[in-house]
Amino acid sequence: MHKPFEIIQVGLGPMGKIITSLLLKRQNILLRGVVDINPQLIDKKLSDLVDCDKDIDLIIESDLNAVLSREKADVVIIATSSSVEKIFPTIEKVVKSGIHVISICEELPYPFQYQAELSKKIDILAKDNNVTVVGTGIxxxxxxxxxxxxxxxxxxxVNSIKVTRMMNSAKRRVPFQKKIGTGLSVSEFHRKINEKEITGHVGLTQSIQMIVTALGLKYDEIIELPPKEIITTKDFTTSYGETVQEGYVCRLQSKALAKKQEKEVITLDFVAYAGEHEEYDSISIEGIPSIEQKIRGGVHGDLGTSAMVANLIPKVITARPGLLTMKDLPVPCNTENIWKT
Ligand SMILES: NC(=O)c1ccc[n+]([C@@H]2O[C@H](COP(=O)([O-])OP(=O)(O)OC[C@H]3O[C@@H](n4cnc5c(N)ncnc54)[C@H](OP(=O)(O)O)[C@@H]3O)[C@@H](O)[C@H]2O)c1
Incomplete structure (x- = not known):
């Protein structure tokens, strides 16, 4: 018999809203609860806040424990923070309730080196409770x-891999535009970088670690370069209606490398650029044979991330227990027509 996957969403910021509205559109998914600690969201009706054409009675709650003890769920989706340390208490509660976790926390897709102790703890907790925890996103x-x-x-x-993301940040959600410093003066940009208010893109090192582990590539060091700003030469207006004047920051570049004997074995180049320009995601692999792949127009980061989360639900349920990575799961694909049996 066809049964829907039952889901609880934690975190209803701009990304949580995009994910939730996709979950509500999917016939094979039943949203059981939504949790967020933001006082401006608590007790509000979900359908008043997200793109939704169904009449649903879900109310945003602040107490995850209450939702976990009341609702039966297959997976909890966590969209609250980029930091594994910050989301650990939420992961712990969910896993101890015997429920799988999918999170878009940028550090979770490959936390084993950066957060070695915490990763071990999550892995043991997940195995003890027979559930899977995975970090995903675009x-x-x-x-x-x-x-x-x-x-x-x-x-x-394979000799070397170069991946480039060239995206128009002016089309992205407001927290993302702020995170990359769009519209700041150069001095303010540097101050925010130094004070870690602006981080640049989070997750490049984790992506490199996933690649080298999957391919068994040898390297001497992984280097993540400090985020670099570029200033605009003409005024433009962002999607949140603010004008960025000539001479202010319009572009951020984050770059990470894995090097072996001074040669770049892996290069990840992330460029978020507000303004009119070609958008693409490209991968060049030098080897036998060498190959080039280019996604023209690029993948939309926010829509893509919401789809990754929804599509992963059936995969996570059948995966082995533990803290897994995307390379450990069955081949990811669209799963809108897959049901719980
Ligand atoms: N992996 C990827 O590809 C990918 C893609 C996009 C986004 N992300 C990441 O996903 C996260 C969410 O994105 P966003 O733009 O929606 O972020 P956001 O604007 O910071 O929203 C997060 C929401 O979660 C709430 N929250 C924080 N801690 C909570 C907790 N312990 N329990 C319940 N709710 C909690 C926040 O409330 P308060 O405002 O009161 O704190 C806020 O409403 C960010 O860290 C973002 O960087 C990852």
């Missing part, structure tokens, strides 16, 4: 790690 989680890994399959040998 980047990290797919475009700059899983996709290049899969593209190496028909190559006899």
């Amino acid at each position: 980047n990290p989680g797919y475009l700059m790690d899983l996709l290049p890994i899969v593209l190496t399959a028909p190559l006899q040998s």
